[in-house]
Amino acid sequence: MESMMPAPLDEEPDQAQSALLELQSENQALRARLDSLLELAHRNQNIMARHQSFDLKIIGANSFRELITNIFSALAVTSELDVVSLVLFDKLGDLQQMLSDLKIDLNEFPHLIFLRHEVELSQPETALRKPQLGLYQSLAYSSYFSSFNKKPASIAIIPMRRQGRLIGCLNLGSFKADRFQPNMATDFIERLGSIIAICLENVINNERLTYIGLTDPLTNVSNRRYVEQRMLEEIARARRQRYSIACMYLDIDFFKQINDRYGHQGGDDVLKEVAKRIKDELRLSDTLGRFGGEEFVVVLVNTNLHDAIQVAERIRKSIAGNEFVLSESGTCQATISIGLTTIDENSNYDDASSIARDLVLRADRALYQAKNGGRNQVRCF
Known part of the structure; x- marks a missing residue:
């Protein structure tokens, strides 16, 4: 009858070594995961700080020129965008005339687009009730990005409303096709659109007050x-x-x-x-x-x-x-x-x-x- 022999003593260190290596590998994976999460947290913190800085810039803008300059320069950097345009509806053309009378040269802002009516955007009014995200399509979105020679691959169209009235659209674009996708959450960009709409209304009202105070009411030229x-x-x-x-x-x-x-x-x-x-x-x-x-x-x-x-x-x-x-x-x-x-x-x-x-x-x-x-x-x- 064969006797039961104990396992060689040198097998136990091998098992221990294997367990140790497995634990070290697991630990390295966890460390890599933690580093990745930490890097993401730092990135999100930096993004949040940049957006807070942007919010302060546009909220603190005292003039139309200052606000529009910040939208086109600071927003592109803050949100890492390739193209930014802004559509404003000016049904009677009086806003453009007032800005011209105040010596604001709108040629300084080629990506600021004035339209008389929503139909000029070649989209039904229902499409402008909420943000639109996805791939750029020339037929649907060319009016929003008409000032750019190179068109974006993906876009976000953000309607801006004040007191139930559509005053314009903030239009964001990226050369990356996966930057804006239809299934993305829109809470953040809706908030961005609301802030910019409020700031626009504020500076336009300020410019109107300035215009009234410096304008002859009969002839509409300066006083x-x-x-x-x-x-x-x-x-x-x-x-x-x-x-x-x-x-x-x-x-x-x-x-x-x-x-x-x-x-x-x-x-x-x-x-x-x-x-x-x-x-x-x-x-x-x-x-x-x-x-x-x-x-x-x-x-x-x-x-x-x-x-x-x-x-x-x-x-x-x-x-x-x-x-x-x-x-x-x-x-x-x-x-x-x-x-x-x-x-x-x-x-x-x-x-x-x-x-x-x-x-x-x-x-x-x-x-x-x-x-x-x-x-x-x-x-x-």
Whole structure:
């Protein structure tokens, strides 16, 4: 009968060694998992910190330009996006006109898209009730990313609503096809859209208040206070950049006779149309304001005397050459007299307030010469 022999003693260390190696391997796997989780936690913490910083930036924005700049620059970095665009609905075009009057050049923001109505997005209104995530499709989403030559692979379209009204869409894009997927949770981007919508409403309201305070309510051009403020700014800028500026003083000829003949409504119609015709001959960088009554002042930046005379003549001809349609009493004719003066880089060295007063005074004297010379003409001083 075969006796039961104990296992060799050297097998026990082998089993122990195997268990130890298995434990070490398990421990290394756990350590790798912990390191991965720790790295993810750090990444999420950094992402959260970046988004908090972004939120503070846009909430603290005091102007339309500052807010839009932060949306296009900071958001792309914060969220690691390849493209960001913004659609705003401006049904009457009054928002764009106001921003233009406030000297905000919308050409600075090629990815800011103004549309009159939702139908221009080539999508049913029901599609804009909640965020849309997924692959980019040209037929559905080209309007959102029309300003980009290279289109994204995946997109997130975030409707922005205020008080139940759709004011626009924030549009995010990535060149990675798996960045935005239809089954992703949308809580975070909906919150982002809500914050930006509130901030937009806030800065637009602030700009409207500024616009109202600096705008003549009848003609919708700048008022005297704004022109005087801009003139000081332009004198300082012209001094730094060493260029000339011109100042025009304009006065509608025989305006009292227009009021007497066609009534105050007729006079108001002429004032509004004169302001429009003057503005049509100016650049965005120029400033037009009503100084009171039938008088207007224009500041032309980076303009010498020769070019200023050409602008003044265009204005004069546009007013004298076309009848004015009145809202209550047919049509009438009107002309304008213009006084003009300039200051160049060699004489722009005195106190800015003194220079501004002198420019207006010299332009007014030139206007007086135009009036005495027979009206409907441009004179220089």
